[in-house]
Amino acid sequence: MKRTHHCNEIRADHIGQEVTLNGWVHSRRDLGGVLFIDVRDREGRTQTVFDPSDVDQALFDRAASLHSESVIAVRGKVRQRPEGTDNDKIPTGHVEILVAEMEVLNAADVLPFQVDDPEVAAKVHEELRLKHRYLDLRRPELARNLRIRSKAATTTRFFLDAEGFSEIETPLLFKSTPEGAREFLVPSRVHPGEFYALPQSPQQFKQILMVGGVERYFQLARCFRDEDLRADRQPEFTQIDIEMSFIDREDIYALIEGLLKEIWKKTIDHEVTTPFLRLTFEEALNRFGIDKPDTRFAMELVDFTEDFKSSAFKVFSGMVAKGGVVKAINAKAYADVTQGQMETMTELAKSFGAKGLAYIKVEGGEWKSPIVKFFSDAEKASLQEKLGIEEGDLILFAADEWLNACEILGKIRLYCAEILQAQGKLTLDPHRFDFLWVTDFPLLSFDQEMNRWYSSHHPFTAPVAEDIPFLTEDPKRVRGQHYDIVVNGVELGGGSIRIHQPDVQKTVFEQVLQLPEEVVQERFGYMLEAFRYGAPPHGGIALGFDRMIALLCGCQSIRDVIAFPKTAKAADLLSESPARVEAKQLRDLHLHLKVAAPKGEKSEP
RNA sequence: GGGGGCGUAGCUCAAUUGGUUAGAGCGCUGCCCUGUCACGGCAGAGGUUGCGGGUUCGAGUCCCGUCGCUCCCGCCA
Numbered sequence: 001m002k003r004t005h006h007c008n009e010i011r012a013d014h015i016g017q018e019v020t021l022n023g024w025v026h027s028r029r030d031l032g033g034v035l036f037i038d039v040r041d042r043e044g045r046t047q048t049v050f051d052p053s054d055v056d057q058a059l060f061d062r063a064a065s066l067h068s069e070s071v072i073a074v075r076g077k078v079r080q081r082p083e084g085t086d087n088d089k090i091p092t093g094h095v096e097i098l099v100a101e102m103e104v105l106n107a108a109d110v111l112p113f114q115v116d117d118p119e120v121a122a123k124v125h126e127e128l129r130l131k132h133r134y135l136d137l138r139r140p141e142l143a144r145n146l147r148i149r150s151k152a153a154t155t156t157r158f159f160l161d162a163e164g165f166s167e168i169e170t171p172l173l174f175k176s177t178p179e180g181a182r183e184f185l186v187p188s189r190v191h192p193g194e195f196y197a198l199p200q201s202p203q204q205f206k207q208i209l210m211v212g213g214v215e216r217y218f219q220l221a222r223c224f225r226d227e228d229l230r231a232d233r234q235p236e237f238t239q240i241d242i243e244m245s246f247i248d249r250e251d252i253y254a255l256i257e258g259l260l261k262e263i264w265k266k267t268i269d270h271e272v273t274t275p276f277l278r279l280t281f282e283e284a285l286n287r288f289g290i291d292k293p294d295t296r297f298a299m300e301l302v303d304f305t306e307d308f309k310s311s312a313f314k315v316f317s318g319m320v321a322k323g324g325v326v327k328a329i330n331a332k333a334y335a336d337v338t339q340g341q342m343e344t345m346t347e348l349a350k351s352f353g354a355k356g357l358a359y360i361k362v363e364g365g366e367w368k369s370p371i372v373k374f375f376s377d378a379e380k381a382s383l384q385e386k387l388g389i390e391e392g393d394l395i396l397f398a399a400d401e402w403l404n405a406c407e408i409l410g411k412i413r414l415y416c417a418e419i420l421q422a423q424g425k426l427t428l429d430p431h432r433f434d435f436l437w438v439t440d441f442p443l444l445s446f447d448q449e450m451n452r453w454y455s456s457h458h459p460f461t462a463p464v465a466e467d468i469p470f471l472t473e474d475p476k477r478v479r480g481q482h483y484d485i486v487v488n489g490v491e492l493g494g495g496s497i498r499i500h501q502p503d504v505q506k507t508v509f510e511q512v513l514q515l516p517e518e519v520v521q522e523r524f525g526y527m528l529e530a531f532r533y534g535a536p537p538h539g540g541i542a543l544g545f546d547r548m549i550a551l552l553c554g555c556q557s558i559r560d561v562i563a564f565p566k567t568a569k570a571a572d573l574l575s576e577s578p579a580r581v582e583a584k585q586l587r588d589l590h591l592h593l594k595v596a597a598p599k600g601e602k603s604e605p
Numbered sequence: 606g607g608g609g610g611c612g613u614a615g616c617u618c619a620a621u622u623g624g625u626u627a628g629a630g631c632g633c634u635g636c637c638c639u640g641u642c643a644c645g646g647c648a649g650a651g652g653u654u655g656c657g658g659g660u661u662c663g664a665g666u667c668c669c670g671u672c673g674c675u676c677c678c679g680c681c682a
Contacts, residue, residue: 033639047642068632085640093642110633113616117643120631123617127674180682200682227681228606351678458682568675 001073001103008044010095014078019097021046022105024138025070027116028063035064036096039074042143045090047081048074048097055099063102068116069135071106074099115139126559130573133564145553145561148267152549153220155266156240159259165216165242170205172198172222177523180458181225184235187589198224201542204527206243207460207498210538211530215245220545226570231557232490232547235570240548242495243540249481249497252541253278253437256485256493260435267552270431276485277436284438285403289327289410291441294489295434297417297426301327301409307382308399313374315358319399326399329409330387331416333425334394335361341419345412349398352408358397362389369395414489430554436486443467443480444512452514457482459508461496462539468504472511485543487551495541502531 003022010019026040035050050063066072076099087093113124115135122141129136136142157167176183176197183197199205201223209217221241229235240259244251257274264270277295284293287300304326308316316326331337342359349357360369360383372380387395396412398405420426443463444453453475455461463471467478481497499505505528509520520528549561559565566572586593 027642027644029641029644031639031641031644032637034641035639036641036644038642049640051639053639082640085642087642089642110615114632117631120617120643125612125616125674127612128616130674177682181680203682225681228679230681231676233681455682461682567673569673571673573674 001075001101003073006043007039007041007046008091010046010078010092010097012080012094015080015095017078018075019078020073020075021048021097022073023071025066025068025072025108027068028066030064035060037063037066037072037074039072039097044092046092046095046097047087048076048099050099050102059099059102062104063099066104067108067110068114069111069138070104070108073103073105075101111135127567127573130559130565130567133574137563142560145549145555146563148552149549149561151267152263152545152552155263156218156220156259159262160216160218160242163216163255163258165218166214167219168209168214168217169219170199170202170209170221174199174205175523177204181227184224184226187591189588189590192590200225201239202241203458203460204524206241206540207527207538208530210243210245210498210500211533211535213245213536215536217241217243217540221542229566229568229570231559232550234546234558234562234565236566237558238545239493240543240545241540242542243538245536245538247497247537247539249439249483249539252483252495252539256541256543257435260485263548264433264552270433272433272435277434279436279438280440281438281442282440285406285410289406289408289413290489291438292484292486292489292491293410293436293438294414294417295436296428296432296488299329299331299413299417301329301406301413302386303327304382304386304397307379311374311379312376313371315355315371316397316399324400325402325405326397327405327409328383328387328395328397329413329416330389331394331396331413331420332390333392334416334420335363335392337361337394337419345396345415348411348415349408352400352404352411354398354400354404354408357408357412358399360389360395362391362393362395365391433487433551438484438486439482440464440479441482441484442476443478443482444475446476453512455508455513456480457494457496459513460498460505462499462504471504471507475512481539483541485541490547490551491544492548492551493541493543495539497537497539500531500535500537502528502535505531 001020001022004020007021007023021039023039023041023045026038026045029036033052037048037050038045039048050060052060074097076097078095079098081094081096112132113121113128113135115121115138118139118141121139137146160167173186173196176185176195181200183200186196186198188194188196202219202221206217219241221239222236223239224236226235227233242255253275257276261272261274264272279293281291284291286303287293288295289301305320308326309320311317320326346357358369358371360367360372362368375383383389383395389395396409398408400408417426421428441456443456443461445456447454457480462481464479464481470478482494483496484494485492499508506520509515509524510517546558546561550556550558553561555561564572564574571577
């Protein structure tokens with residue numbers, strides 16, 4: 001009983017034809033004398049009719065006792081529905097199949113949760129949905145997400161192939177590089193006591209491929225990081241990984257703008273406007289207080305450092321005297337802020353080392369604030385003018401060292417936007433995508449506790465050429481040739497032009513990052529060596545594929561765009577991994593566990 | 606590692622703030638029903654209130670611990 005049509009195919013044209021459908025029992029309506037079963041597959045559903053005047057009692061009884069989600073094959077004649085019984089909600093609603101024969105391909109047990117009603121299914125606890133992921137995947141939303149994901153992958157391959165890229169797989173069993181994210185380790189059987197690591201990304205291999213003359217590489221690369229999870233982070237995830245030779249930053253921007261434009265068009269038929277806006281790191285911080293700004297709404301940070309330079313309010317003028325800045329945002333229409341919300345924001349500010357969070361509520365034509373009495377008329381006038389203050393507004397201040405002040409207000413800006421959205425005072429168009437590049441990141445950041453410089457991006461990022469002389473004497477002013485791509489406040493990806501000169505790379509490793517020479521040799525010796533034998537200038541980028549699909553699908557969590565995601569504690573509830581292994585497996589791997597074996601099991605001899 | 610939220614029938618939730626036999630809708634089982642499409646009607650079964658302690662005359666409710674899910678901070682070169 002192989003199907004002749006799928007379940008969203010039968011139309012008036014087919015009336016009179018004999019057809020066979022295969023699919024799941026979506027719903028069953030037993031009216032006693034007549035029985036309807038909607039057969040569903042991934043394309044849609046079709047109503048079938050069992051009429052006792054046409055089928056024998058045994059078949060009728062078998063059909064009547066089917067549970068939802070059983071898999072059946074039905075053969076019968078297509079006929080027009082009797083007048084007045086059309087169902088306009090589904091495309092097959094004008095016809096039905098008068099069943100002559102039915103085979104039960106798999107009789108389903110009673111389900112752990114209902115899947116036929118999308119609204120009911122969507123509310124089921126995620127734990128249960130993950131345990132029975134195969135049921136969850138039948139929901140139209142998840143099925144659609146996976147198809148969008150597939151379409152995006154295919155579009156990527158097609159586009160990059162046309163641009164002359166080769167798709168090349170790199171090893172998953174790699175060498176441990178203890179910098180950066182914690183790694184998953186894989187013990188070696190044939191090398192007792194030695195380990196592979198799963199790659200955090202194919203970074204080093206793709207650079208070696210450039211030395212290998214590949215020129216244009218890409219991969220939909222699986223990456224692994226053993227860090228704590230979030231809604232937008234999984235321990236294993238996918239990147240669109242790209243590397244090119246003989247290029248500069250502009251080539252990357254143009255390529256990625258083309259790729260994203262194509263993906264958005266092919267998957268959700270959305271026209272992305274290119275070229276993308278570009279912001280320097282400094283401008284992003286100054287205006288939005290974050291290096292991945294959501295530019296779909298304003299509420300921008302405004303600088304008042306000059307205005308409060310000699311203010312009678314010593315918290316502000318004192319900070320300016322110390323070289324700090326004074327900044328403010330206008331949370332439009334948020335003067336009705338609650339005590340609790342104000343406390344939350346103050347805590348945010350304090351977590352960045354601020355002493356408090358100064359504010360002005362504009363209510364009843366009055367500026368209500370504990371600090372406004374210290375302000376001169378000129379100061380008030382400049383606040384009024386630069387912030388466009390109106391009745392009902394809430395003004396929030398940060399006075400601190402530049403980066404802290406920016407980041408405090410950046411977080412508060414996002415918090416306010418969230419609240420204002422919940423209150424219906426701020427609306428963001430769900431079909432709007434604000435793409436932008438963030439450029440000119442500082443190459444290095446200083447770690448106060450460790451008293452040393454570390455790479456803002458990664459140690460292979462090339463400095464801006466004219467800044468190379470400052471690498472050792474003034475690391476702070478060296479800009480990196482690093483770029484991030486940001487959409488609606490989500491960091492979609494990032495990359496850089498790489499260092500291709502072994503001497504510059506050695507300087508960065510040993511003199512700037514202060515890694516001992518022997519450590520550099522052990523971990524990166526093969527790269528430095530490769531760069532001695534003809535390394536082309538090169539650069540690349542990696543895009544978070546899961547995050548990208550979540551944006552395309554309008555999902556909050558990337559778990560909804562991954563077929564088999566893991567929980568916040570990195571467990572797979574379907575297969576119940578991770579799990580213990582047999583003692584023999586451990587012996588083969590030369591491992592001895594320090595944790596106790598569970599009850600009923602013998603611990604290792 | 607830290608903080609918040611959740612955990613009651615197969616599912617989604619309720620239980621008057623510590624008080625009788627823990628309820629409802631959906632699902633499930635049985636019976637009825639010939640044009641439904643969220644079919645309808647009648648009846649019924651179904652509970653270690655995540656788990657383990659404690660307080661109390663009495664705990665779903667309060668306390669301690671623990672497990673799981675989730676959100677956030679740290680972390681994620």
